[in-house]
Amino acid sequence: MIDGKNMNEEMRPEIPEREPERQYYFMELAKGFLSEYSERLKHPATYHITTFGCQMNARDSEKLAGILETIGFVPGQSEETADFVIFNTCTVRDNADQRLYGRLGHLKGERYRHPERIIALCGCLMQEPTAVARIKKSYPQVDIIFGTHNIYKLAELFCLYAQEGSRVTDILPEAERIVEDIPSVRKYPFKSGVNISFGCDNFCSYCIVPYVRGRERSREPKDILREIERLTEDGVIEVMLLGQNVNSYGKGLSDPVTFPALLREIAQIEKLKRIRFMTSHPKDLSEDLIRVIRDHPKICRHLHLPLQSGSSRILTAMNRHYTKESYLALAMRLRQEIPELAITTDIIVGFPGETEADVDDTLDVIRQVQFDGAFTFIYSKRANTPAAEMPDQVPKEESRVQFDRVLSAVQEASRERAALRTGKIEEVLIEEISDHDPSYVSGRLSSNLVVHVPGGEELIGTIVRARLSECHGFYYIGERRES
């Protein structure tokens, strides 16, 4: 932990104790270090952030970029060419760890070409002591290491590194506080993620998140509303409310507030056109939430509702607190109340002890619910989680066979669901020029389905009406319609 006692004499007396004032102090101080650094480089110092994992990490990376740009770093093209390189890591699945080590190995070989490069690692993997020990031992080129609970301290850590010239490690075992008003740089000017809670209390038996992101903490509603109001003043028309389990939002606040109550308040913000949220744990999805989605057209017609398994036996072993039957009842209730709602899900295949009959139950749920989309994963064993110690770990080859069955069922269901919209006229928020054809732009429906329509750059960030004319399975080609 850095408390100022490591700083030199000129730095120490004025360091504010309160946040975020303290971090703004360090952002100012860092400007001096940055100009020395840029002089040595003989060009304005650039940065690049590589983000692994989920939307929470993506949002954290926007804050890291905001801090770096406030200091004066300019965006770089790639991790190979930038001067300050950050990897915001993930540890939910083993392949994200392996990809990180591969990238670090590559940069190690490049050290002689770019000896002044600064490399920083942060995020979930850094909350695991064994991973940090490995990095310290095998990757001496890593200069700054920090975790999930002190993302906001990047400027302070950069100052310490610049002053000491040796590696800085600052990992907090638990979150000490929620720090508001840290600058951020948005990837899209017209939409933004907004954290409403951090951490998770659910301890699903396969999941590392509660251990690396800590216990659930909700932001005060007034801070969330103020952030969204400011974003809308700055051109944002769509927000994605982020939490590991948004449905349990507000429980720990001194004046508890429910998630549906928060949504009702947010829906009042006039300039805001669309509200999305993720992730919804099925066990906490209330009737009130169903009503609030149904009654507020600004709330997008898309719900991500992780199933994980369709077998009640496996769900118990996963510590998910719902059954096949209760999940099906909930999904049917949603379909009945809000027929146009797209329901997407996550499914894990190959959880310890899973048999072919369990996968048959998962297939049955897929066929009954007809998911609009699904992320399907093969179970990845995470050290120190209860599932890692369970008997009957499923061999990878067996999981792959079951995975293919699940994948083809979800693809068939989502193709059928998408096709139901053919010929309808819907609103599309245009996000970018199409990757495939520069005379087209790409955007998303309220249901989150991608649509490509003819048009140019001037449409980006606007909502247009389009006839969904050609369904290509997971996206549409549309024709613009005047409103």
Ligand code: SF4
């Ligand atoms: S709800 Fe379960 S799967 Fe989601 S973050 Fe919490 S522990 Fe992990």
